[in-house]
Amino acid sequence: MHIVRSFDEDLKYLSGRIAAMGGLAERMVEESVSALVHADETLARKVVADDLLLDIAEREIDEKAIGIIARRQPLADDLREIIGAIRISADLERVGDLAKNNAKRVVAITAAQQPVRVVRGLEALAELALGQLKDVLDVYATRAVSTLASVRERDAQIDAVYTSLFRELLASMMEDARNITPCTHLLFCAKNLERIGDHATNVAETIYYAATAEQLPERSRQDKSHSVTLDVAAR
Amino acid sequence: MSDADPESAAAGFARIAAGRLAEARWTLAAAAVAIAGVTFAAGGSWLVAIAAIAAVACVAALTPWRTRAMRLAEATAVRSPIDRLSALRLAAAVSDPLVVFDRSATVVQANPAAEAVFGSLRGVDLRLRFRAPEMQELIRQTLDDATHPAPVDYVERAPIERLFRVAASPVGDGTGLFVLVFRDQSEARRIDRMRADFIANASHELRTPLASIAGFIETLRGPARNDPKAQARFLEIMQAQTERMARLIDDLLSLSRLEMKPLAAPGQSADLVEVIAGVADTLTHLAAEAGVVVERNLPAEPVLAAGSRDELTQVFENLLENAIKYGRSGGRVVVSVARAPAQAAGGRPQVEASVRDFGPGISEEHIPRVTERFYRVDAESSRAQKGTGLGLAIVKHILTRYGGRLSIASQPGHGAAFTVHLPAA
Structure with missing residues (x-):
């Protein structure tokens, strides 16, 4: 609580805008994958159009944040909060870009016969990335930063699924040259989803830093009860 | 207080009497002043005045205030459960999630059903927790016009996807509080999805064994027509394939049923x-x-x-x-x-x-x-x-x-x- 009430309102405005951006970004990722799976070009076009809203929101948040810093000269946790807002909005804007990029590929991918198995894998990857994004943004609302620890674990899972999909797509391309076009696009889609997971992890780190002034702890290698033992096999 | 205990009965009576006196204090004071005034004006004795005041006080202390009918009505009113029912208990008994929030969109109270689905919500800014564009719009409209905006659909994805129809409205008149009511629509959605998924999966997965069976039938009617050894082998393979198809359908149904079950x-x-x-x-x-x-x-x-x-x-x-x-x-x-x-x-x-x-x-x-x-x-x-x-x-x-x-x-x-x-x- 600040003595100047409008300062609180400024901060609240910022976090509200961030949440709205997050909601839109989540929606875009969801719809881009749905468009891909169901070969829905109309939905894909909507995702591409929605990206503009995210760009506008990011610019607005930047301006507002800079305005607050200039007028109030915030310190300590207020400053971290405002810088955090700038960084989170940049990450969310990137998430939107990646979803848009996936949506743009829908036509190219669905023109040819796509391997069902790969599409299922892509759905699984999208589910993980979306789960990551949702959990992180929920923490932004509740500020229960202690739950952010599981973020790293899921990041590792996303990487593992991505690696597996990558191999499968390569195998599919080697099998039949006609697969190369759709599989290359699918490869980029998978990479984009993996990047979305990374941006969600970035947001988690920013939230943690803003709330505690410390860095989110790296995953401890000894803690095998927590990590899905995938990483043991990976090494 | 039991009758068997005279002391506590006396204490109880004293408490009631004191209560009555306290209740009637202003009337008694006015009466005392009036009696004193009248006595003084009439030049009467002070003793008479004091006795009169004491008598009035006694009557006030010893006689009940309300009529019997009034007391009865009061007793039944107190006993009626609906008057003692707190809003929180009522909310807790509702199986649909309810979230009460104030003008700043901060959650004031969430019933247990809401906490079970959305986790701890108290003190959380609703707009931060429910980020879907439709929900943002719904909350904005509720806070802006304080009317009843049209309900929207909201999907909570984790841990298991659930679909809610969400309605928002102000609570009472001028309380400054609003409520979000979530109605679970997941079942209808799951049935729809189950149908679509089942058809997609079944048609894809059954195609391979079906094609192989069709191939064997062709062979049995053509090249293998007169080869009993080959026929026996092919029939065996076909049987295995049909068994596989049956198992596949069983498993698909089992998974679909699981997915349909609510949390x-x-x-x-x-x-x-x-x-x-x-x-x-x-x-x-x-x-x-x-x-x-x-x-x-x-x-x-x-x-x-x-x-x-x-x-x-x-x-x-x-x-x-x-x-x-x-x-x-x-x-x-x-x-x-x-x-x-x-x-x-x-x-x-x-x-x-x-x-x-x-x-x-x-x-x-x-x-x-x-x-x-x-x-x-x-x-x-x-x-x-x-x-x-x-x-x-x-x-x-x-x-x-x-x-x-x-x-x-x-x-x-x-x-x-x-x-x-x-x-x-």
Whole structure:
């Protein structure tokens, strides 16, 4: 609580805008994958159009944040909060870009016969990335930063699924040259989803830093009860 | 106060009398002033005045204020449960999530149903928690015009996807409070999706065995028309294929039914030791056939975990059957149950049950994906083992419902361990 009430309102405005951006970004990722799976070009076009809203929101948040810093000269946790807002909005804007990029590929991918198995894998990857994004943004609302620890674990899972999909797509391309076009696009889609997971992890780190002034702890290698033992096999 | 106790009866009477005097204090004071005034004006004796005041006070203390009818009405009014019902208790009794918030969109109160679905919400800014564009709009409209905006649909994705129809409205008149009411529509949505998924999966997965059967029929009617040996072999293959199709349909139905069920009712628990021992017993025959010894590493005392007995049985049936089939070359399978080591603060206590085989294991690129539907590490061997590609998808789904998860560890050449993590009950 600040003595100047409008300062609180400024901060609240910022976090509200961030949440709205997050909601839109989540929606875009969801719809881009749905468009891909169901070969829905109309939905894909909507995702591409929605990206503009995210760009506008990011610019607005930047301006507002800079305005607050200039007028109030915030310190300590207020400053971290405002810088955090700038960084989170940049990450969310990137998430939107990646979803848009996936949506743009829908036509190219669905023109040819796509391997069902790969599409299922892509759905699984999208589910993980979306789960990551949702959990992180929920923490932004509740500020229960202690739950952010599981973020790293899921990041590792996303990487593992991505690696597996990558191999499968390569195998599919080697099998039949006609697969190369759709599989290359699918490869980029998978990479984009993996990047979305990374941006969600970035947001988690920013939230943690803003709330505690410390860095989110790296995953401890000894803690095998927590990590899905995938990483043991990976090494 | 009992009649048998004269002292406490007296004390009780004194309390009532004092209460009556206190209630009538202003009237008594006015009466006293009036009596004093009249006495003084009339030049009467002070003693008469004091006696008169005392008499009035006595009457006030000894006689009840209200008429009998009034008292009765009051008593029944107090006893009527609806007047004593607090809004919080009423909200707690509602099975749909209810969230009460103020003008700044901060949650003031969320009923237990809401906390069960959305986690702790108190003091949280609603606009931060419900980020879907429609929800943002709904909350904005409610706060701006304080009217009844049209309800919107909202999907909460984790842990299990649920669809709600959300309505918002102000509470009472000018309280400055608003309420969001979530009505669960998941079932209708699940039925729709189940239908679509079932058709998509079934048509795709049944196509291969159907094509092979069609091919064999053609051969039987043509080139193999006069070759009884080939006919017998082909018929055998066809039978295996039809059996596979039947199993596939069974598993698909089983998964669809699971997906249709709403979130599990909380508070169900089962003894993992008993469940696993039972599963191992039923699979004795299969194990003996495969030449696999099932070693039981089970504690003597029960280990309770969240989950329904039937569904957990299904989980371990799938895991143990897989271990026996795919790990048969290892010659043995170990099942074990243990309480997980104490976790970091805040984590619920967990139990772990693992099924470990010593077969060829699973290479790393497949591990993250084996729980996907129809994902097969090796299509050939899966078909030979009569797998449908749905077993682990079913396992994962059941565990998610109870807040658990499946972890898989494997070193190729040394076997694989499937560990079930469930909240302790």
